[in-house]
Amino acid sequence: MADSTSKPVSSRLGDMFxxxxxxxYRLFFIGQGISLIGTWMQQLAMSWLVYRLTDSVLLLGAVxxxxxxPSFLLGPVAGVISDRFSRHKVLLVTQxxxxxxxxxxxxxxLTDHVTIPAIMVLSxxxxxxxxxxxxxxxxxxxExxxxxxxxxxxxxxxxxxFNGARLVGPFIAGIVIAAVGEGLCFLFNAISYLAVIASLLAMRLKPFVRPTVEHRVWESLREGVSYAFGFPPIRALLLVIAMLSLFGMPFSVLMPVFARDVLGGTANTLGLIMGASGVGALTGAMYLASRKTVVGLGKIIVGAAFLFGLGLVLFSFARNLPLAMFCIxxxxxxxxLQMASCNTVLQTIVDEDKRGRVMSFYSMAFMGMAPFGSILASWVAEHVGVTYTLLGCGILCALSIIPFAIQLPVLQRMVRPIYRRLGILPEIATGLRAASVLTTPPRQD
Structure with missing residues (x-):
């Protein structure tokens, strides 16, 4: 059997993409890629603007x-809508x-009429x-x-x-803010949405067939909750994402404080730090893109959680820009690696008719727990400082994965029948290919 490393580079790159x-998907990838650059520019500009106007870590967390x-409160309802209505049309409206x-x-x-209450409402x-x-x-x-x-x-x-844009967007935003202020970052983001809207309109999709609704909204919600939290592998993955969001994601909220007050930098410094984080995330995403199977992602989730925690701990001690960029x-x-691996496994094992509801719980765990983490981390940073807050976040991230690591062998046995049914397990896939060869009639030359 030929080793995979013997494949031409062009072939391996083809597999990766x-x-x-x-x-x-190609249309969506291009349009969303452009739009996400604007999204990251707005995110960095928003953080810098709020901290510049208020000098308050707590208000930064409040925004x-x-x-x-809202992702936490409306997530379940959004999941039901995603399962009942055309996701394509929903995306056109949201964009x-x-x-x-x-x-x-x-x-x-741009007209100097911005206020913190207005920012809160728009946020x-x-x-x-x-x-x-x-x-x-x-x-x-x-689809x-x-x-x-x-x-x-x-x-x-x-x-x-997402992370390629996370690398480019903050870098551009740092330069723009230093030169002319935050307003143009928000304007570019508004214009960038035209790209993803155009890509959605250009798609060739099968006619949407609205599913037969057998339950009311609340019954559908109850069914989704019972399914997601009644199956231990899905429940465990959602809990991992929730802990990542609660203890880990607040680090991005504290970046303006760290860049200005700890490193003594400017908006350019913040852009470089966010860019370095984006390079790390992009490296992890490209590695996952090069993998051909979901088998083995459980161990990657565990190792990635420890790496994330270690990176935050080391970052909290950094006092110069190059070291801070390496740690972040x-x-x-x-x-x-942790977030995308969880997403991949979830998308693989979930039943199609419940996909929207399960992914809404995923967004609740990821986006919905982040505000609690942000406000808590901001409050702690106000009292003990940003350095000790980041140190605590890193330690908690590493500790939170331990229950999942202990359960991992049992969870792997539970998803094995699903992988068998989908032909994902290597031995099953090999057996299917062998069977197809044995049952294919020889060519008559």
Whole structure:
């Protein structure tokens, strides 16, 4: 048997980007990639603007709380809508509303009429939009990539796109803010939504067939909760994501404080730190894109959680920019490996008719727990300082994965029948290929 390393480089690269062979996914990848650069520019500009206006870590956390809390409250309802209505049309609506939100914010900043209450209201509005957008977008991947073998690659490429933008967006935003202020970052984000809207309109999709509704909304919610939290592997993965979001994600909220007060830097410093985190996350996403199977991701989830925690601990002690960038690179690498691996396994094992609801719980765990972590970390940083807060976040991230690591062998046995049914396990896939060879009639030359 030939070793996989003997394959030509072009072939290995083709495997890494194989999901792009699907026309609809390719359109989405390009449009969303452009839009996400604007999203990351807005995120960095928002953090810098709030901290510049208030000098308050607590208010910085409060704005993030307002932006993310709706995902926690509306996540289950968004999941039901994603399972009952056209995800394509839901995304068109959410992207158009997001463009309107960014345009309004740009107008307020550029005309010097921006206030903290206005920022809070607009952040909460974006949170409501994102609650529906995330669930529909996560579930829409299945419609764009019909070949299930390419599903894990598509999810990994999504993560690559997200973190490629995370690398470029903050870098550009840092330069723009230093030169002309935050307003143009919000304006570029508003314009960038045109790219993803155009890609959605250009797609060639099968006509949407609305599923027969057998239950009311609350019954569908109860069914989704029973399914997601009644199956231990799904429940465990959602808990891992929740802990990552609660203890780990607040580090991004504290970055403006660390960049300005600990490193003595400017918006450019913040852009470089966020960019280094993006490089680490992009490296992790590209590694996952190069994998051909979901088998073995459980161990990667465990190792990545420890790496994420270690990166945050080391980052908390950094006192110069190069060391801080290296440490946050490690944290970004661990965060992406953990988050994308959980997403991939969830998308693989979930039943299709419950996908929207399960992915809404995923967005609740990821986006919904983040506001609690942000407000808590901001409060702690106000009292003990940003350094000790980041140190505590890193330690808690590493400790929180221990229960999952202990349960991992049992969880692997539970998902094995699903992998067998899908032909994912190596021995099963090999057996199927061998059977197809044995049952194929010889060619008559």
């Amino acid at each position: 194989r999901a792009l062979r699907h026309y609809n 993030n709380f307002a932006a993310q809390m 158009a509303l997001s463009m309107l939100q960014a345009g309004t914010l740009a107008a307020l900043v 909460a509005l974006l949170g409501v939009i994102n609650a529906f957008d995330i669930s529909a977008r996560q579930s829409f991947v299945v 764009m990539v019909e070949n299930r073998e390419d599903m894990s690659n598509a999810i990994a490429l999504n993560s690559s796109m 690179f490690l944290a970004g690498l661990g965060m992406m």
